Amino acid sequence: MSSPLSPPTQPAIASLRVLIADDSYLIREGLRQLLALAPQIRVVGQCVDAPSLLAAVDADPPDVVITDIRMPPTQTDEGMQIAKRLRQTHPKVGVVVLSQHESAHYAAELLGSGAVGRGYLLKDRIHDLDHLVSTISAVAAGECRIDARLVDELVTRQRSHQHSPLQDLTPRQREIMADVAQGKSNLAIANDRNLTLRAVEKHVSEIFGRLGLASDETISRRVHATLLYLAQRER
Amino acid sequence: MNPRLRDRFLLGAPGLVLAAAAVVVVLEGARSHQVLIATLAGIGLVLVWGVGMAVRLRYPERPLGPLLFVLAGAYSLQTLLTTSNPYLFTLARATRPAVEVLLIWAMLAFPSGRLQRRWERFVVLSGALAVILLWLPALMFSPKIGLVGPFVTCHPQCPRNVLLVADWPALSWTLNTAFRGVGVLIMIATGALLFSRLRHATPLLRRAIAPVLLASIARTLSIAVYLVTDAIWLASYLTFWAVPLAIALGLLRGRLYTARALQTLVTGLRGRPGAHALRDVMARALADDSLSIVYWLKDGARWIDADGREVATPDPSAETGRAVTLLRDAEDEPVAALIHDSALLEEPMLLESVASSMQMALESHRLEAEIKAAGARSASAVEAERHRIERDLHDGAQQRLIALRMKLSVTARLLDKDPRQAEAMVQEMGTDVEAAMVELRALAHGIAPPLLVERGLAVALTEAAQRTALPTRTRMEEIGRCDPAIESAVYFCCLEALQNAAKHAGPNASVQLSLDRDGDLLRFCITDDGVTPAATSPLSDGRGLANMRLRIETVGGRLEVQALAGQGFRVAGNVLARQKAPDQYIGATTTY
Numbered sequence: 001m002s003s004p005l006s007p008p009t010q011p012a013i014a015s016l017r018v019l020i021a022d023d024s025y026l027i028r029e030g031l032r033q034l035l036a037l038a039p040q041i042r043v044v045g046q047c048v049d050a051p052s053l054l055a056a057v058d059a060d061p062p063d064v065v066i067t068d069i070r071m072p073p074t075q076t077d078e079g080m081q082i083a084k085r086l087r088q089t090h091p092k093v094g095v096v097v098l099s100q101h102e103s104a105h106y107a108a109e110l111l112g113s114g115a116v117g118r119g120y121l122l123k124d125r126i127h128d129l130d131h132l133v134s135t136i137s138a139v140a141a142g143e144c145r146i147d148a149r150l151v152d153e154l155v156t157r158q159r160s161h162q163h164s165p166l167q168d169l170t171p172r173q174r175e176i177m178a179d180v181a182q183g184k185s186n187l188a189i190a191n192d193r194n195l196t197l198r199a200v201e202k203h204v205s206e207i208f209g210r211l212g213l214a215s216d217e218t219i220s221r222r223v224h225a226t227l228l229y230l231a232q233r234e235r
Numbered sequence: 236m237n238p239r240l241r242d243r244f245l246l247g248a249p250g251l252v253l254a255a256a257a258v259v260v261v262l263e264g265a266r267s268h269q270v271l272i273a274t275l276a277g278i279g280l281v282l283v284w285g286v287g288m289a290v291r292l293r294y295p296e297r298p299l300g301p302l303l304f305v306l307a308g309a310y311s312l313q314t315l316l317t318t319s320n321p322y323l324f325t326l327a328r329a330t331r332p333a334v335e336v337l338l339i340w341a342m343l344a345f346p347s348g349r350l351q352r353r354w355e356r357f358v359v360l361s362g363a364l365a366v367i368l369l370w371l372p373a374l375m376f377s378p379k380i381g382l383v384g385p386f387v388t389c390h391p392q393c394p395r396n397v398l399l400v401a402d403w404p405a406l407s408w409t410l411n412t413a414f415r416g417v418g419v420l421i422m423i424a425t426g427a428l429l430f431s432r433l434r435h436a437t438p439l440l441r442r443a444i445a446p447v448l449l450a451s452i453a454r455t456l457s458i459a460v461y462l463v464t465d466a467i468w469l470a471s472y473l474t475f476w477a478v479p480l481a482i483a484l485g486l487l488r489g490r491l492y493t494a495r496a497l498q499t500l501v502t503g504l505r506g507r508p509g510a511h512a513l514r515d516v517m518a519r520a521l522a523d524d525s526l527s528i529v530y531w532l533k534d535g536a537r538w539i540d541a542d543g544r545e546v547a548t549p550d551p552s553a554e555t556g557r558a559v560t561l562l563r564d565a566e567d568e569p570v571a572a573l574i575h576d577s578a579l580l581e582e583p584m585l586l587e588s589v590a591s592s593m594q595m596a597l598e599s600h601r602l603e604a605e606i607k608a609a610g611a612r613s614a615s616a617v618e619a620e621r622h623r624i625e626r627d628l629h630d631g632a633q634q635r636l637i638a639l640r641m642k643l644s645v646t647a648r649l650l651d652k653d654p655r656q657a658e659a660m661v662q663e664m665g666t667d668v669e670a671a672m673v674e675l676r677a678l679a680h681g682i683a684p685p686l687l688v689e690r691g692l693a694v695a696l697t698e699a700a701q702r703t704a705l706p707t708r709t710r711m712e713e714i715g716r717c718d719p720a721i722e723s724a725v726y727f728c729c730l731e732a733l734q735n736a737a738k739h740a741g742p743n744a745s746v747q748l749s750l751d752r753d754g755d756l757l758r759f760c761i762t763d764d765g766v767t768p769a770a771t772s773p774l775s776d777g778r779g780l781a782n783m784r785l786r787i788e789t790v791g792g793r794l795e796v797q798a799l800a801g802q803g804f805r806v807a808g809n810v811l812a813r814q815k816a817p818d819q820y821i822g823a824t825t826t827y
Contacts, residue, residue: 024634026667030641037648100629127640129648 015042016140021053021082022046022068022098031066031126038133050078057090063140064094068123069106080106084113091117094139098123104154104231107146111227115144115183115220122147144183144220146227151181154230165211173210176203181226185219246291250284253307257314275472276314283307286479290348290486294584299341299348303479306337310475321394325374329398332370332418335458336362338478339425342451345482346443346489358424365421369414375400377407422455437579438522443489450474450481493585496520500592510541510600513593520589523576525557530601531569532608538572541600543607549574562590562597571597613789627678635671639664687726691716693750699730704737705746705763712751717812724786725750725759725810728794731783732761732806740765740804752814757792760807762799 018041022028028046035041044062047053049072057065065086069079083095094117097110107120119139125147126132135145155178158166166174179189190200208214213225257280258273287303294300313334315327339362341348343355350356375398429448436444454474461471503516510528518526529538529546538546549559549572558577562570579586642664649657687695693711700707716722729748736746744765751758780796783806787794792810799805 024630024638026634026638027641030638030645033645034641037645100633123637124640126637127644129644 015040016064016136017042017044017062018136019044019053019056019062019065020046020067021048021050021065021071021079023048023071024068027068027098027123034127034129034132037129041133041136049073050082053082054085057086057093061090061093064096064136066096066098066136069097069099069101077106080110083110083118087113094118094136094142096121096135096139096145098126100124102150102153104150104227107150108224108227108231111144111220111224115224117142117144118220119145119183120147120150121145122149125149138183142220143185144223146182146223148178148182151178151227151230154181158230168210169207173203173207176200177207177211177226180204180207180222181230183219183223243288243292246288247284249304250281250288250307253284253311254280257311260314260317272317273314276311279472279476280307280311282476282479283310286483289483293486294346297346297348299344299346299482302337302341302344302348303482306334306341309334309337319394321397324394325397328396329371329374332362332366332414335418336366338454338475339421341482342447342454342478343425343428345447346440346485352428354424355428358421358428361417362421365414365417369410369417371398373407373410373414374398375407376403376410419459422459426452426455437576437582438492440489440582442492443485446481446484446488447478450477453477489582493582493588496522496585497588497592500589504593504596508596510603513596513600514541517573517589517593521575521579521585523579525576527574528571528597528600529574530571530597530604532605533568539604539608541604543604543609543611545608560586560590562594564594564598570594570601609789609791612785616785616789619785624678624682627681631674631678632671635667635674639667639671642667683723684726687722688719692722692725695726696729696748696750699726699733700746700748703733703746705740705744705765707733707746707748710747710749710751714750714752714757715814717757717815718790721757721790721792721810721812724790724792725757725808728783728786728806728808729759729761731779735779735806736761736763736765736804744803755811755813756809757812758807758809760805762803762805764803766802 018035020028020031020043022031028048032043032046035043044060045056047056051073053065053067065082067079067082069077071078079095079097079099083097086093086095096119097106098121099106100123102122110118110120117139119135121132121135138145155166155174158164159174166177169177175193176189179192184192186197186200186204189195190197193200195203208222211226211229213222213229254277258277262270262273283303284307287300287307290297290303291300309330312327312330315323316331318324318327336359340350340359343359344350350359374396377396377399426448429444429451433441433444433448453470454477457470457474497520500516500520503519504513506512508516514526514528517528518524527540529540529549532539538548540546558575558580560573560575560579562572564570573586573590575586642660646657646660646664649660684695686698691714693714697709697711700709729750733746733748736744740746740763744763746761746763749760783796784794787808787810790810790812792808794806794808796806797804
């Protein structure tokens with residue numbers, strides 16, 4: 001699955017500086033090898049746990065941090081804590097959290113402290129270089145990206161519920177809602193789906209009306225709202 | 236002489252002597268109606284003493300028996316009213332109301348003989364005070380004994396009042412009237428108290444109290460009328476007899492009720508009720524809906540409920556109105572505890588007989604609850620094991636496959652640009668796949684080691700010993716095969732002990748591993764002679780030890796861990812594991 005770089009991102013000439021954190025050597029090494037193939041990305045360091053990552057960010061802030069969600073010392077949700085912490089200490093550093101949980105709960109929680117410059121990727125999809133690079137670039141540009149497969153699953157699960165307002169949406173509207181939940185802008189959606197910008201805008205306002213969500217101008221806020229909506233109904 | 240018979244004789248003789256003395260005294264008194272009076276007094280005495288004796292024999296711990304003896308004594312004094320000796324006559328006259336006070340005491344304190352409530356004590360005390368402060372002073376100031384009563388047929392030619400201090404008839408009259416008034420109030424209060432006890436009593440107590448209440452109402456009426464009108468009634472005798480009779484009847488009814496409760500219980504037990512049904516049967520028999528049963532877990536030294544869940548130590552002080560009765564087995568070990576309405580404490584006989592007839596059923600339910608508790612623990616052990624497997628898979632094979640997939644992406648992109656590099660990547664991925672295979676095999680081995688499954692404990696442990704870092708001597712007896720769960724528990728426990736030794740005993744240590752069988756008892760022991768520095772000793776490594784212990788205890792075994800005097804460390808355990816017949820395990824191995 002390949003998606004083009006989001007339109008707001010300028011073609012990267014200056015390379016993005018990326019810091020990798022994962023307690024598994026295999027994953028760190030795989031990411032390094034993979035990202036070496038992307039000219040616009042430069043891996044500036046690798047860390048094995050939360051404290052060393054925070055220290056490395058303090059020493060030389062990168063553009064984006066890619067971090068495993070589960071790392072030493074507690075092996076629970078270090079990645080989430082790091083994202084929250086960096087929001088305070090280094091608001092300009094983007095964070096991509098890698099997770100093996102296909103849970104909207106974590107994704108919504110990640111955006112809870114602000115969706116700007118945050119990404120949530122499922123770990124078994126990070127081999128898709130284009131997807132990975134597009135996520136890193138979008139996050140570096142202050143956008144928000146949620147793994148498409150996670151969103152698709154949430155929407156499917158949602159629809160299966162009886163009385164779900166999602167059942168009132170047309171298939172096209174559901175696709176667009178999934179796009180919104182992934183963090184795409186109206187323009188990006190229009191490009192991907194071969195629609196006019198006006199058509200997308202119309203769909204989006206209708207979807208938000210149906211779901212009873214306040215349609216918001218900023219993309220990061222509407223991602224959070226949609227995701228929260230999906231996560232709430234998930235339980 | 237039969238000791239039982241002797242006891243009865245010793246207990247009964249004084250009563251008979253008293254009765255005989257009373258009859259003789261009355262007959263000697265040479266007054267009118269002497270035969271009738273002697274007969275009535277004698278019957279009354281024999282009745283009170285006899286019931287006192289029955290209570291004393293049946294319930295030696297109750298003060299009710301001695302109380303009735305004292306009552307009989309006080310009553311017998313009243314026969315002296317017929318004498319012409321002024322001292323004896325005055326003694327009898329002065330103690331007359333004491334008989335009523337004792338009677339009230341006996342009625343209110345029935346069936347135990349102890350006054351339980353504050354009001355009851357207050358009424359009896361008031362009676363005693365009225366006698367001392369009103370009745371005796373009234374006597375001191377009156378030359379004639381004003382109050383007539385049963386046995387006094389000498390009026391007005393009665394013997395001299397030896398208590399006379401001064402002749403102030405007005406004062407005496409006032410005191411006497413006050414005494415009568417107080418007396419009537421006390422009798423009314425007694426009736427009211429008995430009535431309220433009846434309302435709040437347990438069903439058993441209610442059956443016992445009802446006759447006493449009736450008798451006391453009759454007595455109260457007759458005494459009240461007597462106090463007010465001075466009338467001499469036969470009713471006074473009859474109601475006096477009614478009290479011991481009612482007490483006897485109450486006790487009998489209580490015993491009948493107990494017998495019926497036990498019958499309910501035994502009938503209920505016939506259906507072999509489950510733990511919850513058993514509670515219901517007991518609750519019905521004891522007429523206490525709030526009854527609950529908890530069982531004592533010997534090994535874990537804790538209390539569990541019928542479902543095996545741990546509960547707080549039964550504590551009667553935790554809640555008012557509750558009481559705890561502990562049941563013990565033949566070795567005086569606790570079996571179970573009944574937590575019940577504290578009203579049942581007034582019926583220790585019922586509680587005890589119910590409890591002892593439930594003993595067997597309770598013991599079997601205790602075992603059941605124990606098994607459930609062990610099941611819960613082994614379920615949590617299984618849960619822990621699943622978590623470990625999930626962690627192993629997550630940290631191992633899963634990460635490896637994700638990394639492998641990334642390398643595939645890299646390789647795919649390198650195919651055109653840099654074929655040589657791509658080829659090197661393919662080689663690398665081959666190695667990675669092999670590593671993933673080894674890891675998965677090891678994981679599977681950790682769940683069910685093939686050698687253990689196919690060849691049993693001795694072979695698998697010998698091989699495990701060869702693989703450890705420290706030189707390990709093994710001493711394996713032929714132990715045959717046993718239950719796979721037990722084999723697995725012992726195997727992993729030994730493995731953990733070997734790993735602990737390798738980790739903590741130091742590079743120069745050696746280890747000895749032994750396995751043998753004593754009948755159905757499978758024993759194993761791992762000893763090392765290494766240094767055991769306190770900080771890194773396996774004793775401080777609580778988790779490893781807890782794991783080992785849990786594994787063994789889950790299959791019903793025991794584990795002992797100790798640092799040896801001097802140096803070294805020892806882990807020893809045993810499990811009850813019946814040896815399987817060879818054909819059983821040959822059949823079993825082919826299924827794996």
